[in-house]
Amino acid sequence: MKKTESELHIFYETAHAELASALEMLAACKATDSSKQAFGYFMHAKDEYNHARTFLKMLSNRGKRASIEVARNFRFTSPSLITKGYISNKGFLINTMKLKDFIAFVYTNELLAKSSFGNILTLVGHGTEEAKRISEIMTDELRHHGMAKKHFLNHYPALQPWHLMIYRIRETINNKGRKIYDKNSKFLDRILTPLYKTMAYLAGTIAKKLNLNEYKRKGKNLMNISPNSIL
Ligand SMILES: [Fe+2]
Ligand SMILES: [Fe+2]
Numbered sequence: 001m002k003k004t005e006s007e008l009h010i011f012y013e014t015a016h017a018e019l020a021s022a023l024e025m026l027a028a029c030k031a032t033d034s035s036k037q038a039f040g041y042f043m044h045a046k047d048e049y050n051h052a053r054t055f056l057k058m059l060s061n062r063g064k065r066a067s068i069e070v071a072r073n074f075r076f077t078s079p080s081l082i083t084k085g086y087i088s089n090k091g092f093l094i095n096t097m098k099l100k101d102f103i104a105f106v107y108t109n110e111l112l113a114k115s116s117f118g119n120i121l122t123l124v125g126h127g128t129e130e131a132k133r134i135s136e137i138m139t140d141e142l143r144h145h146g147m148a149k150k151h152f153l154n155h156y157p158a159l160q161p162w163h164l165m166i167y168r169i170r171e172t173i174n175n176k177g178r179k180i181y182d183k184n185s186k187f188l189d190r191i192l193t194p195l196y197k198t199m200a201y202l203a204g205t206i207a208k209k210l211n212l213n214e215y216k217r218k219g220k221n222l223m224n225i226s227p228n229s230i231l
Helices: 002-031 035-065 068-074 099-124 129-155 161-209
Strands: none
Touching: 002 035, 002 068, 002 099, 035 068, 035 129, 099 129, 099 161
């Protein structure tokens, strides 16, 4: 059961990352004036949607094997793309970053994605149907990485490979930061949930003890009610 739970966690996070990439690519598609670039971003978004769908399917298969209590922690809802930090609440990257940084971001992230899928491949077991699908996704990510690299070096030929390496280190740190943020919010959730439940219980107990008869307005002239009345 522990294995299923850690797999649920991995597929849950990966589905978020893939869906966030799809939305970022669609935003970039909308923002560009070049029809050639729009086509590239659109095809990239389509791939990312398909990747997200694959991981959601793998998540659902494992969710069926887990207990309801465990599975409900991995129910996918799109607002968590923002609350978990996969999409910034300040806007899409294409709107908040310089174009150069955006392309470098895509370049580095595609490579990081490809290497993390290598670990997932080992997790699902080589030679399985799932492994075959993950290998296809890895090929897609490498293609995206290659496209971003070409685009980047065409537009910014003065940049050296070490510039890209700095981008990559920065992204690795950001990814780690996102995991720490996620852990912290889960920790706060564990502390605050019992507090909210206690407050809701107390509010319910007080409401039950209130005599609401004095607030009955049926048959009364509303003009005679004190203006300070809350009802
Ligand atoms: Fe992807
Ligand atoms: Fe990708």
